[in-house]
Amino acid sequence: MTAPEISNVRVRFAPSPTGYLHIGGVRTALFNWLFARHHGGKFILRVDDTDQARNVSDALQPIMDGFKWLGIDWDEGPEVGGPHAPYFQSQRSDIYAAAVEKLLADGSAYKDYSRPEEFAAERQAAEKEKRQFIYSRSWMAKTAADAARFEAEGREAVVRLKLPRTGQCEFQDMVRGAMSFAWAGEQDHVIQRKDGSCLYHLTNVVDDAAFEISHVIRAIEHLPNTPRQIFIARSLGLELPKYAHLPFVAEPGSSNKLSKRKLDKYLKNRDFKVLYDHGERIAKQIGFSAAPETFNPVIIDFYREIGFLPDAILNYLLLLGWSLDDHTEDFSREAMIRDFGLDRINKSPASFDPQKLTAFQSRYMWRLTLDQRLEMVLPYLEKAGLITTPVNEDSRSKVKQILEAANERLSCAGDILDYQEFFLTDEAIEYEEKAFRKRLVNANTQRELLKKLRKPLAETPEYSAHAIEALLRSFVEQEETGLGMIVHALRVALTGKAVGFGLFEILAILGKQSCMTRIDRAIKLAEEAASSNE
RNA sequence: GGCUCCUUCGUCUAGUGGUUAGGACUCGAGAUUUUCAUUCUCGCAACAGGAGUUCAAUUCUCCUAGGAGUCACCA
Secondary structure: OOOOOOOOOEEEEOOOOOOOOEHHHHHHHHHHHHHHHHOOOEEEEOEOOOOOOOOHHHHHHHHHHHHHHHOOOOOEEOOOEOOOOOOEHHHOHHHHHHHHHHHHHOOOEEEEOOOHHHHHHHHHHHHHOOOOOOOOOOOEOOOHHHHHHHHHOOOOOEEEEOOOOOOEEEEEEOOOEEEEEEHHHOOOOEEEOOOOOEOHHHHHHHHHHHOOOOEEEEEHHHHHHHHHHHHHHHHOOOOOOEEEEEOOEEOOOOOOEOOOOOHHHHOOOHHHHHHHHHHHHHHHHOOOOOOOOOOOOOEHHHHHHHOOOHHHHHHHHHOOOEOOOOOOOOOOHHHHHHHOOHHHEOOOOEEOOHHHHHHHHHHHHHHOOHHHHHHHHHHHHHHOOOOOOOOOHHHHHHHHHHHHHHHHHOOOHHHHHHHHHHOOOHHHOOOOHHHHHHHHHOOHHHHHHHHHHHHHHHHOOOOOHHHHHHHHHHHHHHOOOOOHHHHHHHHHHHHOOOOOOOHHHHHHHHHHHHHHHHHHHHHHHHHHHHHHHO
16 A cells, blocks of 8 residues: 655644543554654644633643653644644634634524524434434524524524535545445534534634644544534635544453443453552552542553553554554554554454553563663652662662562562562561461471571671572582472561562572571571460 | 444454464463573464355455444533
């Protein structure tokens, strides 16, 4: 498929300020952004706040923060301005009012004086008779005299589109091909309220033209809106953008559209729940509290808070409805921009898979250098109060050691908090009950071995993982036993846990002093428990 | 219900008029390993159904079924 020369690409993402950035919105924005960058065009952020009573700047901030964090930058819009400012619809009323006047003047729209209940009654009657509702236009003001008469009755007018009632609206969609809608299926949509404020379809079309938007790339739920928007644009004599309607992002394990309102339902999905719990665990430890409605895997802030990588998220989202070929999965930003195109977007919905997202995240995490991981992880330890702020050199080198020992065990930055035992005081170690019993209380031989090991361990001059390994190996050889006999007891004694990093590394990180204290304490507690058992 | 759309492993997807229908995630088994994780090897698993066109259909056409989106003085 050879793309025609596309020059002067201008695309936009137009969120309404809701206070959070939804994962599906991110994907739509990403596709727009990639398309712009691929073609050397402009990506514009426009704020669709025509109907917001709330504080727009408060509700917009999380959205912009989300994009900034993800590295999706906009060329025109809030904060950066641009040649078509303002980029807030709430500040563009005059432009919309002029457009309405123009539509009124040429008969593409009309003043409708029906009372809401009268209009509703017509609709209900149609529904009752199971026929398609078509407004009678009984209260349409055809002339100034009509208007005066209606107003004398105390009526107020909204402005409705006067849509054609025959024929087809045909257009080309870059994802879905030739589209055709019967005009008869359209309603006379309201474009301006009584108070003069304008509605979405009008503002959207007017602004897309004003901003010289070349391609409208948006979610499929807007497809049915397209004919009326085309009608507005044509009536206004505006040039039509090209349309590309993206399949929506579906719920995990279902083909329903992903929504922020169905958290309870998603929590019943095993994979979603795992991710959610993961995040909650981290949030709790760093003292971050937010309502589940704004802190969950559907909202982008969730990932930033627990230490995901923007590139991993983008890479995952890119592949939700788009692919390059049968094998390429890893896309750096440069590669995405280079390879992205509308022609390989899928038509069917793609469901959000928390496991696959996590898999991408783990992979990206592991690709970072040790120092990069260190910088990511440090803030979590600070927030959890496990290291002091500012971070001193001792902490840094210790955390570095931990990260080396951790290997690929951290899937995101917040996971460092799973290894608190390296930061707690020796007396604060809590033992997993089952492991403690199995490896120390009900394991006389192993406990005795541990006691015996104490001396050589205390006396060894070198306390590196390497030296400790040599020491332990020769120790078990002397005792004519296997490593397994000492490893588990020692791990539980030192960390309180049954599983964890390589044991020799654990010893080295803890240091001789801590190890001695912890071994002594564990033996003492185990012996007490053992004797009280008898 | 009207309109519009969608349908390849559980999930994301590749693909072709003739393929053992490919990859990734997940899952399972084995190997390695001091545990866990990693790593390695192997494996499970899909063309919604039915007609038609054709020597040949997962691929083209039609129908059916299922699923979805949307039907505001929201965006």
